[in-house]
Amino acid sequence: MTRLWNAPDDFPDEMLAGFVAASGRWIRQVPGGVVRSTRDPRPTVSVVIGGGSGHYPAFGGLVGPGLAHGAAVGNPFSSPSARQVESVARAAHQGRGVLLSYGNYAGDVLHFSEAEAALRADGIDCRTVRVTDDIFSAPADRADQRRGIAGDFTVFRIAGAAAAAGLGLDAVESLASRANARTRSMGVAFSGCNLPGVDEPLFTVPDGRMAIGLGIHGEPGIAEVDLPTADGLAQLLVERLLADEEVPLPDGPSSARVVALLNGLGSVKYEELYVVYRRVAELLDVAGVVVADPHVGEYCTSFDMAGVSLTLLWLDDELERLWFTPADTPAFRTGSVRTSLPRPAAAASTERPDGPLPRASAESRQLAARIVTALDAGHAAIDAAAEELGRIDAVAGDGDHGVGMRRGTRAASHAAAAVAQRGAGASTTLNAAADAWSDKAGGTSGAIWGVILRAVGRELGDEADPTAEDLVRGLNRAVEGVTSYGKATVGDKTLVDALVPLADTFAAAVGAGADPALAWSKAAAAATRAAAATADLLPRMGRARTHGERSQGTPDPGAVSLAVLARVVEQSLSPVD
Amino acid sequence: MTRLWNAPDDFPDEMLAGFVAASGRWIRQVPGGVVRSTRDPRPTVSVVIGGGSGHYPAFGGLVGPGLAHGAAVGNPFSSPSARQVESVARAAHQGRGVLLSYGNYAGDVLHFSEAEAALRADGIDCRTVRVTDDIFSAPADRADQRRGIAGDFTVFRIAGAAAAAGLGLDAVESLASRANARTRSMGVAFSGCNLPGVDEPLFTVPDGRMAIGLGIHGEPGIAEVDLPTADGLAQLLVERLLADEEVPLPDGPSSARVVALLNGLGSVKYEELYVVYRRVAELLDVAGVVVADPHVGEYCTSFDMAGVSLTLLWLDDELERLWFTPADTPAFRTGSVRTSLPRPAAAASTERPDGPLPRASAESRQLAARIVTALDAGHAAIDAAAEELGRIDAVAGDGDHGVGMRRGTRAASHAAAAVAQRGAGASTTLNAAADAWSDKAGGTSGAIWGVILRAVGRELGDEADPTAEDLVRGLNRAVEGVTSYGKATVGDKTLVDALVPLADTFAAAVGAGADPALAWSKAAAAATRAAAATADLLPRMGRARTHGERSQGTPDPGAVSLAVLARVVEQSLSPVD
The missing domain is CATH 1.25.40.340 (DhaL domain)
Known part of the structure; x- marks a missing residue:
């Protein structure tokens, strides 16, 4: 359960203040969220992500060279507002357009869409790629209605790498969209979490049972079964992900290559994840799938929810080249990132000042x-x-x-x-x-x-x-x-x-x-x-x-x-x- | 609680196998634990760490350029054996001597000391620096009897950086020892954890209460109090750490500089840690202590124990220079590490082969x-x-x-x-x-x-x-x-x-x-x-x-x-x- 706060209503602001205090090397605060505290040598397309808080490192922990340019940070498990998204996007914009990317939830869709409309109305070219990786939130023939879970990370990473490569907004959008189409996740949960200041857990799973397909905000899953062994869980995750329709399994002699991301939701810890990953790696190998880059850890959490998800990004040559470029954010670092130039400290506020009031009777x-x-x-x-x-x-x-x-x-x-x-x-x-x-x-x-x-x-x-x-x-x-x-x-x-x-x-x-x-x-x-x-x-x-x-x-x-x-x-x- | 395993007795081996499968970029398995899978351009002193498993990223997650050369990996919460330590040290040794460093627990002291004696008897120069950062495990006048908790990380990091700088064994030992003398931690806990296959939790803390000074294996603390607010916890942590005797507070006009590490033990999650860190940063600032490098996250866990610790490494110029050198391990990366050369894959096994048996009546x-x-x-x-x-x-x-x-x-x-x-x-x-x-x-x-x-x-x-x-x-x-x-x-x-x-x-x-x-x-x-x-x-x-x-x-x-x-x-x- 979440235990440490002052006033529950202050939790989001105080969390953000602490994150900013600890992460000045990568990010700085702007109204509505955070943007990079560094700048690239040349302007690029700006990748702006966001969502509710409670999912760290999603979303602020993924801002930095090779990944996102800004993150709108909402209240716990709640979309940032349109104004927040707009504010962050304006602060992140470098004149080459903005890609908005976020998990496909009703609230986020409403707010990000409104922000996109406002940015476009102001002449900022703006596109959207919604992440829809959770295979259990809708069948494959309605894949666009699926929710976004830990696959957020792979989609954001490809978008950020494409932007860092200097590509234009069309190409960045198209690559992010392709990464989303080739990303599949499924999650299981063993217990719920409490939001700060809320006495009752968001949901419960009976002791010794496991909910299959449960969402990162506790959205009910599709089934509840007895807790399997670590190997049993690995088998379930791999089998279901490989069985999802239109997974780009190899049809020729060459092996399929994936990024595999075994994600802990909060209180399923590293040692357990490694026991599960051991079997995941074996099963993927048996299926002829090569793990080009394995990741085991916490990439999209739900406070201290006890749960696990497995994400596969099915690579092609272009995605794999982008995947292995450097990145340097508070929560994800890979390769050698060129030391970035610090950004001018005093950025103009994007809050609209209080203007004169209209005449009133x-x-x-x-x-x-x-x-x-x-x-x-x-x-x-x-x-x-x-x-x-x-x-x-x-x-x-x-x-x-x-x-x-x-x-x-x-x-x-x-x-x-x-x-x-x-x-x-x-x-x-x-x-x-x-x-x-x-x-x-x-x-x-x-x-x-x-x-x-x-x-x-x-x-x-x-x-x-x-x-x-x-x-x-x-x-x-x-x-x-x-x-x-x-x-x-x-x-x-x-x-x-x-x-x-x-x-x-x-x-x-x-x-x-x-x-x-x-x-x-x-x-x-x-x-x-x-x-x-x-x-x-x-x-x-x-x-x-x-x-x-x-x-x-x-x-x-x-x-x-x-x-x-x-x-x-x-x-x-x-x-x- | 720990939920995912196959046979509990197989947990350590399977955990290690999964870790190795996911982390081949940095490490490879040897009998007793892991060593780097890469090699430095020139041989250096080898820093060998280790301890029980269940504390990830301690200890295997801290092996790589700029940090340790090898880690002996014990069973959950249990020292590796002398043979394991010896085996890992032999595999990690590059001809310039070995520094053993580990948390100060009776079992670890026994096994690492035996390994040290065996290595020395074999002509390998070998030194030991035990980590003793937990201020509540013994008073300051018996600081050498204190336990090691998250301060393991700062001591290992300085040792690894000193080795990477090409220093000799005397200097590496002396710097690690200085880092330990200047590292202080204190921890609190809100609930226990279960070892794999053990039904009862290791310990319990009543709901709404907090144990002060509790160790990373559930060793009882010095007091139990009502759960404070996030700010109250920050104040407790900072005040107690600054009050510990012989803390090197500045005595001149210049500010003291520290590395601050706010560590989650398992199920106290990032957002909560940031809320606490916000106030930690304010209080250190008020006390005239400059945080040269803040870290908020999981550096030494106890499975999913709900707990928090704060570690301060009091820097001097030499320690600060070493601190900011690059490092690249499964769990900790900073700066630009030169791409390391892969090590020859087939290292000789260090297991003693079954020899002929002595004659028996x-x-x-x-x-x-x-x-x-x-x-x-x-x-x-x-x-x-x-x-x-x-x-x-x-x-x-x-x-x-x-x-x-x-x-x-x-x-x-x-x-x-x-x-x-x-x-x-x-x-x-x-x-x-x-x-x-x-x-x-x-x-x-x-x-x-x-x-x-x-x-x-x-x-x-x-x-x-x-x-x-x-x-x-x-x-x-x-x-x-x-x-x-x-x-x-x-x-x-x-x-x-x-x-x-x-x-x-x-x-x-x-x-x-x-x-x-x-x-x-x-x-x-x-x-x-x-x-x-x-x-x-x-x-x-x-x-x-x-x-x-x-x-x-x-x-x-x-x-x-x-x-x-x-x-x-x-x-x-x-x-x-």
């Missing part, structure tokens, strides 16, 4: 103050519910929903208070809250709540004294934004299942002439009923797809959060008079 | 057959008692006594059977058993049992039909050998407490004219009583010195083993007719 400023009060109360309510939210999220997800919502509402309420105090109107206040929420909470829910607050803010404006109809329109825009952003519809067991009844009920009641407070009260009740009813649904979105059955009977945590906040609004604030 | 061959039978029965009895032996050993020691005795008796019985079948007499058979026992069991008890069997064998000879008086002399020689070798006397809570009554009672009964079988029966009864009585003693030997109180009430496992074997001899074999 007295009525809108009054509404802003009530929004601040509601956000405060919302944070308190989420704080009280956080443990329960985490618990129900752990059934099908990664258990971080409560922590993320707590961080998000706290940041939103602080940011809103700061601009409201400076005289901001309702729209500006909600926008500030939206940015802070999305930025600090990270993950899918952070992005979604950013969309909701911004949509409502747009309709409320900074100058008008908004009407109930404005809020109706705002909620409708929020529904449009969320469904377009997250690609979910009603029935997919997401927050949409509560948001749509909220918006529809409110619109109907206002249309029928109800007092706005009464209309909201009916809407909040509808959202609460709908959130509870998500317990009967099977999830269809994102990574939840692979383990639908397990979460039936438990409501969707995002829908429950929305209902909690709708009731806070009902109690503390009649949103329009 | 028919009577002595008959006795040899009975010795084989007794060793077989002894192995069966130890096998049945192994769990209980491990349990009582875990109270004050490292819990490996049962596993070591099982390995030792098995190897001894196999080796004895092999030479007896070829026609060996009693002495040769016992010598073969002694070598195999010491070699395969490792640890202190392996060495001691080697001494006992060899002493008895010497008196029994290969040609005589030995008398009860020969066995009396053999047992007396065994007592002399064991007390001189292990520096223990009666009352120190060791095997000596049972061996002396065995020898004395047998001698007295034979002297009084008793039938040898009856005499042995009395002697075995005396040994059994004496072994049980060790429960009332406080230990005075080796590392047990620091935690005597805890083991009062539990008998010494070595004494109990001896009693078990004495009863086996009583039942299955009247040793002389």
